Amino acid sequence: MSTPQLVDLRSDTVTQPTAAMRAAMMAAQLGDDVFGTDPSTNALQEKIAGLLGFEAALFVPTGTQSNLCGILSHCQRGEEYIVGQQAHCYRWEGGGAAVFGSVQPQPLEHQADGSFKLFDIEGAIKPDDAHFARTRVLALENTLGGKLLPFEFVQAATKLAKDKGLQRHLDGARLFNAATAQAAQTGRTVHDEAKRIAGCFDSVSVCFSKGLGAPVGSALCGTREFIARAHRIRKMAGGGMRQSGLLAAAASHALDHHVERLAQDHALARRLGEGLEGIPGLTVEAPHSNIIFVDMSDELKPRMNELLAHLKSQNILATGLYKLRFVTHLDVDEAGVERAVAAIRQFFRA
Ligand SMILES: Cc1ncc(COP(=O)(O)O)c(C=O)c1O
Helix, strand or coil: CCCCCCCCCCHHHHHHCCCCHHHHHHCCCCCCCCCCCCHHHHHHHHHHHHCCCCCCEECCHHHHHHHHHHHHHHCCCEEEEEEECCCCHHCCCCCHHHHHHHEEEECCCCCCCCCHHHHHHHHHCCCCCCCCCEEEEEEECCEEEEEECCHHHHHHHHHHHHCCEEEEEECCCCCCHHHHHHHHHHCCCHHHHHHHHCCCCCCCEEEEECHHHHEEEEEEECHHHHHHHHHHHHHCCCCCCCCHHHHHHHHHHHHHHHCHHHHHHHHHHHHHHHHHCCCCCCCCCCCCCCCEEECCCCHHHHHHHHHHHHHHHHEEEEEEEECEEEEEECCCCHHHHHHHHHHHHHHHHC
């Protein structure tokens, strides 16, 4: 019997470049970006800065490096950034800002919707006193674990930060997913919402290699002066690339062709959730975007790895840590989602 087609629901980072994206890469004009003469990289930087309403942008290899360059461009040694306990640039980036920049994080607990209490933000800002690190930045993430942060919270938190003299950084690895979810609520366009969210921040990091389906790359956006500082840090971090236009062309193609389609990924995540409703012991968290978490009861949890192995035996991949996680993307279609639903239902019937 032939192996069924792979349904890879581990992450939206697993996508393969489409034929059209590969063609765009092959056609890219190339130079040397360390000399600043790679036309495709320059064009991408201008395009993303323009789309999000910033003066300038910097193409970097990864979202991790983009957040690192952002935080270290805002902060000096002995300073700190306020950030969520679950935020990627606190929990999942090896403590890079502390390791490379002597910048400490000040983590805050999230509310159930991913936001913080404004009172907690205010309380975390240190007085100007030699005992304390200087608080310089409020860093938010949107989407956060697939959740769209309430826009009223984003506005209020970033206004508070500005009033207190802090810089505001957004880890918008999935900014266009957030904008897609927000556009569904407001009726505005996805690009309008992306710009509205980005407009609340002094710097925004956005990833091309997640829902947008490019193989590599992120961009950090900000003022020209901020990006000049980030450029220096990118060099120190080893992120100066040469014929990076090959990758920038893929990212540019993704911005042109893969933003509008994110709504399909969100619809498939909802369909997956609906398909799992009613299985005793499973609690499906209604997805806002392309990431869906499913909690298992205490009795079922010890069987999580068994379930993942059962799915793998049918060439369906997912992850589970404290909850099951499924991520939809460019390379997952309706048939794949239906197969995943059927395989999970089969497991719990057996
Ligand atoms: C929210 C968020 N920020 C940043 C990153 C880091 O991106 P990269 O894997 O390109 O370093 C990720 C990666 O999954 C992410 O989910």
